[in-house]
Amino acid sequence: MVFFRKKAFVLLFLVVVSLIFLFSPGLKGAAKIFFMHVLKAPLKIADAIPKFPSIFPKSKLVKENILLKEKIKELDAQISELKEIEKENQRLRSLLDFKKRREFSVISAQVIARDASIWSDTAIIDKGRKSGITPNMAVVTEDGLVGRITEVGSTVSRVLLVTDPESRVGAILQDSRELGIVEGTLRSILKMRYLNIDADVKEGDAVLTSGFGGNFPKGILIGKVIKVEMDKSKLYKYAYIKPAVNLGKLEEILCVK
Amino acid sequence: MREVNKLVLIITCVVFAILQSSVLNIIKIGRIRPDLLLVAVIFYAISEGALFGLFVGILCGFLIDVLSGTLFGLSIFTLGITGLVIGSYKNKLDRDTVAIQVVLTFIVALLWQAFYHFVLNLFLKTSSLGNYLFNLILPYAIYTAAFSPVVFFILSRLSPSPKYRQI
Numbered sequence: 001m002v003f004f005r006k007k008a009f010v011l012l013f014l015v016v017v018s019l020i021f022l023f024s025p026g027l028k029g030a031a032k033i034f035f036m037h038v039l040k041a042p043l044k045i046a047d048a049i050p051k052f053p054s055i056f057p058k059s060k061l062v063k064e065n066i067l068l069k070e071k072i073k074e075l076d077a078q079i080s081e082l083k084e085i086e087k088e089n090q091r092l093r094s095l096l097d098f099k100k101r102r103e104f105s106v107i108s109a110q111v112i113a114r115d116a117s118i119w120s121d122t123a124i125i126d127k128g129r130k131s132g133i134t135p136n137m138a139v140v141t142e143d144g145l146v147g148r149i150t151e152v153g154s155t156v157s158r159v160l161l162v163t164d165p166e167s168r169v170g171a172i173l174q175d176s177r178e179l180g181i182v183e184g185t186l187r188s189i190l191k192m193r194y195l196n197i198d199a200d201v202k203e204g205d206a207v208l209t210s211g212f213g214g215n216f217p218k219g220i221l222i223g224k225v226i227k228v229e230m231d232k233s234k235l236y237k238y239a240y241i242k243p244a245v246n247l248g249k250l251e252e253i254l255c256v257k
Numbered sequence: 258m259r260e261v262n263k264l265v266l267i268i269t270c271v272v273f274a275i276l277q278s279s280v281l282n283i284i285k286i287g288r289i290r291p292d293l294l295l296v297a298v299i300f301y302a303i304s305e306g307a308l309f310g311l312f313v314g315i316l317c318g319f320l321i322d323v324l325s326g327t328l329f330g331l332s333i334f335t336l337g338i339t340g341l342v343i344g345s346y347k348n349k350l351d352r353d354t355v356a357i358q359v360v361l362t363f364i365v366a367l368l369w370q371a372f373y374h375f376v377l378n379l380f381l382k383t384s385s386l387g388n389y390l391f392n393l394i395l396p397y398a399i400y401t402a403a404f405s406p407v408v409f410f411i412l413s414r415l416s417p418s419p420k421y422r423q424i
Contacts, residue, residue, distance in 0.1 A: 017333070035323040039275065046279035113278035115325045118288065118370070118397050119377060122326030124278075150326065160326055163288075165383060187392055188287060248285060 033153040106254040121164040144221035144244030170212035176200040274320035291404035307344030314340025363402035
C-alpha cells in the first residue's frame with residue numbers, strides 16, 4: 001500500500017513538473033539553454049570523432065566520384081544563381097539592387113549536435129549571442145537554405161531546419177514566380193503549399209526564398225521540385241521539394257545577419 | 258543487496274545522449290538512428306522495477322528534451338510513464354535473453370512514439386499518426402530494436418543483473 005502511495009505521489013510530481021515546463025516558455029527556454037551550454041564541450045568532442053580520417057584509403061575512382069559530385073552541386077547552385085540574376089535583371093533592370101541584396105554579412109558556425117528526437121529536426125551550433133547570433137536569423141550553406149535560429153544562448157544556439165514540421169518559409173518558384181509556403185515534413189523532402197491552381201510548376205523547377213515575412217533574405221535556393229499534386233480541397237496545388245542542402249550531413253553553416 | 262550506482266547511471270545516460278546526437282549520425286538511415294536512451298530506460302526498468310524505471314525515464318526524457326527542438330517536458334512525461342509501466346513487468350521478463358530484448362524494445366518503441374504523438378497532438382496540430390507510422394515510427398522501432406542487444410550488453414557490464422548481485 002505504501003509502495004502504491006509513493007508511486008502515485010511520484011507520478012503526480014512528474015505530471016506537475018512536466019506541465020510546469022510545458023506551460024512556461026521562459027522556464028523551459030532557460031533550462032534548455034543552460035543544459036545546452038553544459039553539454040557543449042562533450043558534444044564538440046563527440047562530434048569530432050566521426051571526422052577522423054578513414055582507416056581505409058579511398059580508391060582513385062571513389063575520390064574522383066566525390067570530386068565530380070561536388071562539382072555538379074557547385075555548378076547547379078551557380079546555374080540557379082545565374083538564372084535568378086537574369087530574371088532579376090529583366091524585372092528590375094538594376095544590377096545594383098541585386099548586388100545590395102547579396103551583400104549580407106554572415107557568421108560562420110559549426111554544427112555540434114543534431115536533434116535527439118524523431119519528432120523534430122534541429123541542430124545545435126557552437127556560436128551564440130557573443131558572436132552576434134540573434135533569434136530568427138536565416139541559416140544557409142553554399143548550397144542553399146538550412147533553416148533559422150530559434151534559441152540563442154551566450155555560446156550556443158539552436159537551428160530549426162527547414163525539414164522540421166514547425167518550419168514555414170515564404171517561397172517563390174524561380175521560373176514562374178509563383179508564390180507559396182514551404183513546410184517541413186519530418187522527411188528528407190519539403191512540401192510547398194498554396195500554389196495557385198493554374199500555377200505553371202513542373203519537375204526540376206528551382207524554389208527560392210521569397211523574402212516575405214522578413215526572416216529570410218530573398219533569393220536563397222531552397223531546393224528543386226520533384227513532384228506536383230493537387231490538394232484534396234481542389235483549391236490549390238502543392239509540390240514536393242528536394243532540399244538543395246544535404247541536411248543529413250551538415251557541418252559548417254552560415255548565419256545571415 | 259548492492260544497488261545500481263546512481264552516478265554511473267547518470268553519466269551513462271548523459272554519454273548516450275551525447276552519442277545519440279553526434280556520433281550516431283554516421284549510422285543514420287534517412288533521419289532514423291537507434292535510440293540509446295529508450296533502450297537504457299527499458300533496461301533499467303525491467304532490471305530494477307517501476308520506480309527506478311520512472312526515474313531513468315525522467316532522466317532520459319530530460320536529456321532528449323534538452324537536445325531536441327520539440328516541446329520541453331513532453332519526453333520527460335512520456336518516457337517517465339513508459340519506464341514506470343515497463344518496470345511493472347520486472348519479474349516477468351528476463352533481460353539477458355536477446356529475443357526479449359529485441360521484441361520488447363520494438364513494442365515499447367512503437368507504443369512510446371504513439372503515446373508521444375498523442376500528447377504532442379494535444380499541444381500542437383500535427384499530421385495523423387498514420388502519416389508517420391511507416392516512414393518514421395516503424396523504421397525507428399525496427400532500428401532501435403535491432404541495436405538493442407548491443408546497448409543491453411554494454412549496460413549489463415555496467416549494472417550486473419540483480420540475480421547475480423551478492424547479498
